[in-house]
Amino acid sequence: MNSFEYYIETMPGHIKKCEGEDPDPDPWLVVSEELRVKLNSKPYDPKKSAWVPDKATGGYDEGLIESTEGDKVTVKLLKDGAVSIIF
DSSP, X not given: OOHHXXXXXXXXXXXXXXXSOOOOOHHHHSOOHHHHHHHHTSOXXXXXXXEEXXXXXTXXXXXXXXXXXXXXXXXXXXXXXXXXXXX
16 A cells, blocks of 8 residues: 555545444524524624624623714623723
């Protein structure tokens, strides 16, 4: 066996399932109707919506812009109602 044949046989994903059919991926890929309705009912205004960095988690929190003064933007967070000022 040459090095190319060895590489092909040991690549990730080379193990075949021995029994049964593959599981249906739909539960992980399709958004349920209940979740779709819940997400569509959330308030969203493209001119007022903003994402604020969350230093604790390294992610972002969703908020609505309340006011702007020059470079300062005041945002009310949707998750807990806190007010954040962004420069």
